[in-house]
Amino acid sequence: MKKTNLKKFLLLFCMLACVFTMTACGNPQINADSAKESVKDKEVAAEEQDLKEWAKDMILYLSGNLEDAGTEAVISDAEKGITIDEINNKKYIVNPKGMNVKTIELYNSWNSTKDELGKLEQNIDMKDIDVEVSDETGELCTISVKLKYEKRVCSFEFVINDDYTLESGAINPSYTTGEKMGKAGMNTLIGMGTVFVVLIFISFVISLFKYINMFENRKKEKKEDTASVGVDNAIAQIVSSEESEEDDLELVAVITAAIAASEGTSADGLVVRSIRKVNNRRK
Numbered sequence: 001m002k003k004t005n006l007k008k009f010l011l012l013f014c015m016l017a018c019v020f021t022m023t024a025c026g027n028p029q030i031n032a033d034s035a036k037e038s039v040k041d042k043e044v045a046a047e048e049q050d051l052k053e054w055a056k057d058m059i060l061y062l063s064g065n066l067e068d069a070g071t072e073a074v075i076s077d078a079e080k081g082i083t084i085d086e087i088n089n090k091k092y093i094v095n096p097k098g099m100n101v102k103t104i105e106l107y108n109s110w111n112s113t114k115d116e117l118g119k120l121e122q123n124i125d126m127k128d129i130d131v132e133v134s135d136e137t138g139e140l141c142t143i144s145v146k147l148k149y150e151k152r153v154c155s156f157e158f159v160i161n162d163d164y165t166l167e168s169g170a171i172n173p174s175y176t177t178g179e180k181m182g183k184a185g186m187n188t189l190i191g192m193g194t195v196f197v198v199l200i201f202i203s204f205v206i207s208l209f210k211y212i213n214m215f216e217n218r219k220k221e222k223k224e225d226t227a228s229v230g231v232d233n234a235i236a237q238i239v240s241s242e243e244s245e246e247d248d249l250e251l252v253a254v255i256t257a258a259i260a261a262s263e264g265t266s267a268d269g270l271v272v273r274s275i276r277k278v279n280n281r282r283k
Contacts, residue, residue, distance in 0.1 A: 040133045044141045047164075050093040052129045055143045055158055057088055062110045063120040063149075071111050078107050093164055106169035113171045118150025134159070139167060 044051070061084055065074050077087070083099045085092055095103060129145045143158040153174040159167040175183070 040140060044131060044133050047093055048131050049126075051131050051141065051143055051160065052126050054084075054092040054094040055129055055145060055156070056124045056126065057090075057092070058084055058158075059124060059145070059147070059156055060120075061087060062107075062114075066114055066119060071114075074107050074111060078104050094158075094160060095165055097165075100165055102166045102168055106166065106171075109169065109171050113154075113173060116151060116173050117154050118152075120147060120149055122148045138162060140164070 062074070065071065076082075078099070081099055083095065083103075085098075124145070124147065128147075129143060132142050132144070134141050138161060140160045140162045143160065144155065146153060146155045155170075155172045155174065157170040157172070159169075161167045
């Protein structure tokens with residue numbers, strides 16, 4: 001029984017080995033991604049020195065414009081479309097068709113960061129600049145270098161596209177742990193302060209609701225008073241009308257009695273149709 005199971009196991013193992021062997025004997029396929037990366041490797045290796053030179057001269061150009069006059073110079077160059085090629089009278093491999101939008105963004109990033117750095121305190125050695133082939137489609141390589149400035153260390157990172165245009169430029173100052181904690185604490189305080197201010201404002205608005213109710217109640221009371229006055233006036237008119245009618249009846253009775261007395265007849269046969277006031281003044 002055991003020998004039978006062993007034979008079955010060996011047979012199954014041999015069948016699986018044959019299947020895997022047949023699969024491996026298929027036509028070999030070329031990996032397109034590997035081919036692209038290989039082309040990129042060769043291209044970057046051939047142009048590495050020029051890429052490094054562009055990065056070095058760009059950093060030197062930015063670092064040479066630290067004061068307000070320097071900031072204005074960078075802005076003026078950008079607005080006039082003056083490239084680093086024209087400034088250094090040299091043709092660089094990056095941005096072969098001139099300045100692009102990403103270069104403007106790099107200048108703006110530098111202008112907003114330079115005050116935190118101070119002056120450049122070390123010479124830029126080509127050996128300190130790293131060029132790495134990018135694995136992402138549409139991007140040729142990434143150029144990075146870390147330099148020491150007067151106030152702190154700063155890392156530059158430039159991403160270059162396959163057509164050698166600047167895709168992005170990052171300027172990243174290095175902060176100490178204490179500075180990072182201070183910034184985090186300040187952000188926390190600002191966030192909490194904003195929340196408390198909003199809550200106080202909401203509480204203030206809610207507290208005003210009672211005045212709205214008071215205003216509505218006053219309006220209701222005014223309407224009720226007006227309605228009450230109108231009712232009182234109507235009642236007074238009705239009462240006055242009734243009194244007037246009673247006075248008229250008494251007047252009719254007196255006049256009827258006077259006429260009956262003057263005619264020497266009974267008042268029962270007389271009917272007063274109307275009473276009209278006569279103007280006694282003579283014209």
